[in-house]
Amino acid sequence: MDVRFLQAAASFDGHVAVRPISVSLTERRIGIIGLNGSGKTTFARMINGLVQPSQGSVSINGLNTAQDGESVRSQVGFIFQNPQNQIILPILREDIELGLRAKKLMRAEVKAKVDGVLSRFGIKHLADRRVHELSGGELQLAALASVLVTEPALVILDEPTNQLDLRNRLLVQKTIDRLEEDVLVISHDLELVETFDRVLLFHEGQILMDGLPANAIRRYREIAGA
Numbered sequence: 001m002d003v004r005f006l007q008a009a010a011s012f013d014g015h016v017a018v019r020p021i022s023v024s025l026t027e028r029r030i031g032i033i034g035l036n037g038s039g040k041t042t043f044a045r046m047i048n049g050l051v052q053p054s055q056g057s058v059s060i061n062g063l064n065t066a067q068d069g070e071s072v073r074s075q076v077g078f079i080f081q082n083p084q085n086q087i088i089l090p091i092l093r094e095d096i097e098l099g100l101r102a103k104k105l106m107r108a109e110v111k112a113k114v115d116g117v118l119s120r121f122g123i124k125h126l127a128d129r130r131v132h133e134l135s136g137g138e139l140q141l142a143a144l145a146s147v148l149v150t151e152p153a154l155v156i157l158d159e160p161t162n163q164l165d166l167r168n169r170l171l172v173q174k175t176i177d178r179l180e181e182d183v184l185v186i187s188h189d190l191e192l193v194e195t196f197d198r199v200l201l202f203h204e205g206q207i208l209m210d211g212l213p214a215n216a217i218r219r220y221r222e223i224a225g226a
Contacts (some may be wrong), residue, residue: 001061001075001154001182002026003047008056010042017042019205020056025184031193031213033220034184034202040186041081043202044156047184048076060154065151077152077181083143084131090113091135093118093127099150117149121175137168141175155183161189190217 003025010018018039030038045051049065049072060072071161080086089095096114105113111161118124121141126134136141140160147155147185160176161169173192176183185193193199199216203210209216 002059003154004059005046006057006059008046008053011048011054012038016205018046021207022056023086023200023207023210024196027197029196029198030184031196031216032184032202033188033190033193033197033199033216034208035224038202039205040179040200040202043200044158044184045078047154048073048078050078054105070193074150075153077147077150077155078162079140079143079147079155081162083139085141086088086129087139087146090130090132090144092123092129092131092200094196095131095142096146096149099146099161103150112147117145121145122147136164138173140164140172144175148181150212152181154184155179156184156186158186159188161187161192163190190220193217 005021005023007020007022009016009020010175020168021043033042044052046053046065047060049069052066062074064071065072087095089098093114096117097110100110100113115124118127121144123138123141123145126138126142131139157176160172164172176185187193192214194217196213198211199213200207203214203218209219
């Protein structure tokens with residue numbers, strides 16, 4: 001994926017969430033870290049058009065997020081911090097099928113794609129379970145399945161290990177490590193991103209450091225007083 005910000009900024013009701021940024025992202029594994037309110041989630045949401053720039057532009061493989069929103073969203077999947085906000089239907093299989101309805105596929109093809117993505121994440125046995133019965137780790141895998149069944153090239157995960165116990169955290173981390181798609185992860189879980197290709201440290205709406213994970217994490221600890 002080729003993600004480009006050209007002096008792109010985002011403001012809400014007079015509050016500047018992201019200051020003008022020009023950056024190109026092409027690595028397969030990118031982490032975004034920073035204090036709460038530093039602009040990292042807004043920045044990530046600008047990538048798939050959930051947030052439109054108040055100035056400048058954002059493009060994905062040459063597609064402008066403001067002008068080519070539907071095409072951009074077909075290439076970039078977004079998994080929210082709370083997967084329960086993303087999973088709409090009560091039965092897991094039905095929710096995953098929902099993402100395929102716009103494609104007007106034959107019933108057999110839909111079933112094959114859903115079975116395939118469930119098997120891929122080792123949750124085929126949960127297909128007919130009610131979503132509220134799933135554990136935190138299972139919910140994250142369910143959210144991944146519901147997004148990746150549509151075959152995006154890039155998947156963005158917002159705090160994927162938030163409030164998970166150690167077992168589920170390790171399950172989610174291993175799953176992310178094995179993803180074939182390009183991945184961008186927003187996280188306070190520094191261990192999750194320490195092996196990534198690149199880490200962006202956000203502070204007060206701008207990129208304070210951009211480079212190797214160890215360097216960005218060290219600077220973040222200094223800012224946080226850790």
